[in-house]
Amino acid sequence: MNREPATNRFLFTAGALLGLLALTVGAAYVNLGPFNTIAALTISAAKTVLILVFFMEIRERSPVIWVALATGFFFFGIMFALAMSDFLTRGWK
């Protein structure tokens, strides 16, 4: 078991996460129109990927676990998309 690469990996991940935190706060102060929210959520997604890959070691886990995680997100997506199909297409306010 080699200790060094793991330590470096965690430190790099933590650094990247803090960097992304600074980036997301900074980006919020620039007027990008609707892209402010998109940028913020993209950065959150990037942070999530970092946490999943380096802290939760998703790549070393079995495919069934990838499926479990994807299923959670997929059904959240269903709930979100179909409910929004109502909220966004109403003819009345």
Next chain:
Amino acid sequence: MPDSTLAHAPQFDDASQQRESATFGMWIFLATEILFFGAMFLGYTAYRLAYPAAFAAASRHTLLAFGATNTAVLLISSATMAFAVRAAREKRRTALTVRLLLTAALGVLFLCIKGFEYAREISEHLLPGASFQFDQPYASHAEMFFYLYFLMTGVHALHVTIGVVLIAISGFRAWRTDAFMRNDTAVDLLGLYWHFVDIIWVFLFPLIYLVERHS
């Protein structure tokens, strides 16, 4: 595999089946948590799209310094937790103890900051209810924003609290017993939970503190 020589519960054939089952179970639990928080994120999205100006005005009343600091605290605690899981896997008891207790301490720090933040907001009449005050014309919809804010951060804080308690208990167990030296699955699962709580916060942070900050 040294795993097969380890003790395991009678319903399992060997320790690796037991470990795989426990890990899989934890990930399924995390999938349920996505849906649990997802319902609140859905409500947030529906109302933010309906009342964009009020949400922007309300978001500028949140305390960004507190929120950003807390984000950093939680991200760092995720790193210390990852180090703790590593220590458990390498069977280093002292390192495991220190790292678990450090993670728990960072969790407590997060909760303290959150508590001060709540206190400030309550004193500024931002707690929804009879005492809520906000400039017109956004008062009622800003109240909805702050309701969502207290709700979602509150439920998240509850998860952090549960995590802190479990991590602290595990820290003491690591210190007092060699349970985790024989089987480190529990630390791994705790780590997964803690990282997941971190991920929830990663999405909460911009949705609460960073709505239209520029104007």
Next chain:
Amino acid sequence: MNTETRELPMTLEPRANYLNDGHSIRSWLLTTDHKRIGLLYMVSITLFFFVGGAAAAMMRLELLRPQGGLVTSALYNKLFTMHGVIMVWFFLIPSIPTVLGNFLVPLMIGARDVAFPRLNLVSWYLFIAGGASALWAIIAGGVDTGWTFYTPYSSTYANGHVLAMAAGIFIAGFGSIATGLNFIVTIHKMRAPGLTWFRLPLFIWTIYTTSLILVLATPVLAITLTLMALERLFGVGIFNPAMGGDPLLFQHLFWFYSHPAVYIMILPSMGVVSELIPCFSRKSIFGYNFIAYATISIGVFGFLVWGHHMFVSSQSVYAGMIFSILSFLVSIPSAIKVFNWTATLYKGSITFQTPMLYAFGFIGLFTIGGLTGLFLAALAVDVHLHDTYFVIAHFHYIMVGGAVMGYLGGLHFWWPKITGRLYCEWLAKLAAVTIFAGFNLTFFPQFILGFMGMPRRYPVYAPEFQVLNVLSTAGASILAIGYLLPLAYLLWSLRYGKPAGANPWKATGLEWKTSSPPPRDNFANAPVVTEEPYNYDAQAAELSLEENSHA
């Protein structure tokens, strides 16, 4: 009954099994044996069934006369709420998964227990705690919101013990999540050697899909009820229109759970029927893969259709169209299953034993329930039928005609395995026929009533509806007798029933390869699977060979 039946128990060998493995109350209440936990659930849900049934009986009596008069309007509201809450969350949702599922999943996959036996016991305690909270809410004065808890009525205006009732459902919900999680992990990780996914009994496929729904939908119900409760507690909440909140958000979240919940109830019954049909036609199942895939797709499609409960709620018409189309689509996999069962029967050597009667009942009633569901999925027709007795009749055909028939069929099929005893066959057949007749007499008139425009949830009605209501109440009385009969003869069989032997139905499947009742660890020798499921053709050849060699 002949006399030797009564003698037999005396000579029964007291072989070690899960039932005589400890007789103290402690050995039951602290058991981690999946079979005993299944029995704990069986006793508890039976109690809840009769509590919910009592409420239904009161309602049917009230509806004998157009002007009512037996109960007050306020009490009537509490009765239908109590009936709905108890039957949905404390009987139907747990019924097959927790009773037969707990008992059978490890047996059918050749495991010693579920993956997390202690969590399994915790699930039961959560169920009981939730049930106690719900019963307390009823005893303390009741709840009149209906089982759907629509806001703002539930969150703002309703009197009564809404919080205790919601807390009960919330707590029981965590039991459901834990059960679903347990089954998913068990089915993934603990199958016997050789038992590949496509050799699994179809019952396992349905329990697996049901568990997926439990795990993915129940958390949404939990948070939704929490949000409703918070709004009720603090007077501010996210469904509150005064703050710009949208009560339809509640309905979306509620039905995101509650439509898939219908599949939590019906899928396991379909699984039971898929076991019964091949066994009592002595044929292997027609289109195994189709049924397995149809099971999964019903589970997934079930999440896409919830908006059909909201067609007249002022939901967007475009969303209504999407939900309508998707609701039509979900009928396809259900129809596939019905076709496959029918094809299995074709040219089979069918015997009409009690479980098979329930299977036939299921197919007929589920088909009627499913087809009338299509009426309701059509946008324009739903405007006329929404909130009428047509809806009541439709979902009772699914939930009672489908889910309960499947549960009873399964209970009769595996009763010899669970208890080691045979019940009295002619009484059981009589009960099955009584239930079928009583059910149809109760609910078929309600289709007509609803079509004529009688609204649900009213204690009084127009006089021209009386004849059909009287028929319905008469049917309910027959149904009640039908439900009491199994209670009597099944209990009787515990003591006086003939010993069943390991495999009284000559069925395939691992659960029949161990003794009845099974030993604590399920199998004397760890099973290895070498053949496809429902291999009744091979079994028939084997049996005739044996007969020849004996001759």
